[in-house]
Amino acid sequence: MKVKLILPALAEAESPFWRPIKYSLFPPLGLATLAAYLDPNDEAELCDQHVENVNLDDEPDLVIIQVYITNAYRAYKMADHYRTKGSYVILGGLHVSSMPEEAALHADTIFIGPGEDTFPVFLQDYKNGKALKRYVSRERSIEQIPPIRRDLIKRHLYLVPNSIVVTRGCPHHCDFCYKDAFFEGGKGFYTQRVEDALSEIDRLPGRHLYFLDDHLLGNARFAEAMFDGMRGMNRVFQGAATIDSILRGNLIEKAAEAGMRSVFVGFETLSGANLLQSNKKQNLGKDYERAIKRLHDNGIMINGSFVFGLDDDDESVFDRTVEWAVKNGITTSTFHILTPYPGTRLYKDMYEQGRILTNNWDLYDTRHVVYETKKLSAEALKAGYDKAYKDFYSWRNIWQAAKTHEDLKHQIKHLFYSGGWKKFEPVWNFLIKTKGLNQMLPALEAILSKVKSNQKDLTWKHSQA
Numbered sequence: 396m397k398v399k400l401i402l403p404a405l406a407e408a409e410s411p412f413w414r415p416i417k418y419s420l421f422p423p424l425g426l427a428t429l430a431a432y433l434d435p436n437d438e439a440e441l442c443d444q445h446v447e448n449v450n451l452d453d454e455p456d457l458v459i460i461q462v463y464i465t466n467a468y469r470a471y472k473m474a475d476h477y478r479t480k481g482s483y484v485i486l487g488g489l490h491v492s493s494m495p496e497e498a499a500l501h502a503d504t505i506f507i508g509p510g511e512d513t514f515p516v517f518l519q520d521y522k523n524g525k526a527l528k529r530y531v532s533r534e535r536s537i538e539q540i541p542p543i544r545r546d547l548i549k550r551h552l553y554l555v556p557n558s559i560v561v562t563r564g565c566p567h568h569c570d571f572c573y574k575d576a577f578f579e580g581g582k583g584f585y586t587q588r589v590e591d592a593l594s595e596i597d598r599l600p601g602r603h604l605y606f607l608d609d610h611l612l613g614n615a616r617f618a619e620a621m622f623d624g625m626r627g628m629n630r631v632f633q634g635a636a637t638i639d640s641i642l643r644g645n646l647i648e649k650a651a652e653a654g655m656r657s658v659f660v661g662f663e664t665l666s667g668a669n670l671l672q673s674n675k676k677q678n679l680g681k682d683y684e685r686a687i688k689r690l691h692d693n694g695i696m697i698n699g700s701f702v703f704g705l706d707d708d709d710e711s712v713f714d715r716t717v718e719w720a721v722k723n724g725i726t727t728s729t730f731h732i733l734t735p736y737p738g739t740r741l742y743k744d745m746y747e748q749g750r751i752l753t754n755n756w757d758l759y760d761t762r763h764v765v766y767e768t769k770k771l772s773a774e775a776l777k778a779g780y781d782k783a784y785k786d787f788y789s790w791r792n793i794w795q796a797a798k799t800h801e802d803l804k805h806q807i808k809h810l811f812y813s814g815g816w817k818k819f820e821p822v823w824n825f826l827i828k829t830k831g832l833n834q835m836l837p838a839l840e841a842i843l844s845k846v847k848s849n850q851k852d853l854t855w856k857h858s859q860a
């Protein structure tokens with residue numbers, strides 16, 4: 396059987412502000428994970444439209460398309476195209492779980508929730524000519540999943556081919572997050588077995604890893620055992636964690652010892668009222684600056700995530716947030732305009748209040764205002780968001796933020812990482828065009844190497860501080 400797995404490009408790919416590098420970082424791991432359930436005799440092809448042209452002239456037996464909100468229209472078009480040609484088309488992913496009726500119009504079968512339990516059942520049904528219209532995930536476990544089909548990933552097209560996920564979901568329930576909608580009806584957070592995670596890590600070539608887990612420190616026992624197992628593997632890695640998990644116990648020190656060199660942190664807002672509005676309880680009353688200091692003392696760079704447009708935000712929020720991020724030496728920042736994704740509690744609340752302005756999913760890219768704002772006009776929100784990016788990534792502010800680190804090597808790393816990410820777009824574009832992106836990996840590994848000062852390990856052990 397010929398099987399084609401497709402990740403269609405997001406609508407942002409057509410924006411004048413499109414940054415190819417941002418979408419050439421990670422391969423589509425979810426599709427490669429599903430491919431592992433195919434029969435070894437099946438002929439599988441994995442296509443990521445962000446990094447390659449997708450040939451639509453072929454005639455696969457089975458087409459599997461992953462749908463996010465801003466690639467939904469493109470995904471539906473592809474699905475319709477292949478169905479007309481006689482292929483059997485299945486759709487799955489975050490947007491399908493949020494909008495099943497909409498997606499079902501373009502598919503022979505849709506998948507609600509994660510696919511590890513339902514996809515093997517579908518394959519059996521399909522082979523027996525009895526596939527259902529809809530499969531809903533209920534039994535959640537990744538304890539015994541087959542190894543991801545990494546052989547299908549075109550590694551040379553990505554800056555970070557070694558992406559990895561060892562957990563699913565998140566223990567928290569933020570109102571604006573997709574997580575609860577996607578995992579509805581079953582467990583919302585679960586992990587691999589530690590030994591399986593370590594074997595997967597061991598199989599990956601090179602040094603660098605990027606954990607794409609929503610919350611790598613979400614299960615402290617699992618994370619601690621995995622970090623212990625990783626000591627001595629000579630890895631450097633990046634991942635995501637919450638403020639409270641960074642402040643609690645000594646897990647973050649264990650992560651640093653295992654090779655964590657940068658972490659994505661959802662600060663989201665500096666306003667307590669906004670945190671309450673978002674049900675982001677895990678951030679409430681937490682000392683952000685203490686968490687930042689702890690990360691920096693452990694040689695871990697920070698990618699801070701911030702959301703603009705929550706109801707307590709006024710026109711001063713943009714300057715205040717940028718100033719705070721620079722003053723605290725945040726290495727890179729990801730700013731978002733609040734976006735009420737369908738299926739989330741935020742969308743339901745806004746819908747009931749009559750605040751949703753459009754259901755054009757292409758605009759749900761966190762760069763457009765799609766809801767009625769409160770203390771800010773939509774224009775001020777958009778302009779402030781654009782200005783925040785410009786200001787944060789000005790050379791002046793990159794330098795100011797770098798200078799907050801005590802250690803010179805940490806300052807230099809900050810400059811290279813932040814400047815390299817945002818200030819060398821033509822170089823990235825050239826590397827992508829010439830398919831040489833992966834050659835930059837050693838440079839990334841070098842920037843992420845351990846900060847040492849006078850041969851003294853700066854990794855800070857809280858227990859001894």
Ligand code: SF4
Nearest residue numbers: 565567568569572609
């Ligand atoms: S902590 Fe992050 S992943 Fe977890 S529910 Fe909140 S936004 Fe979603």
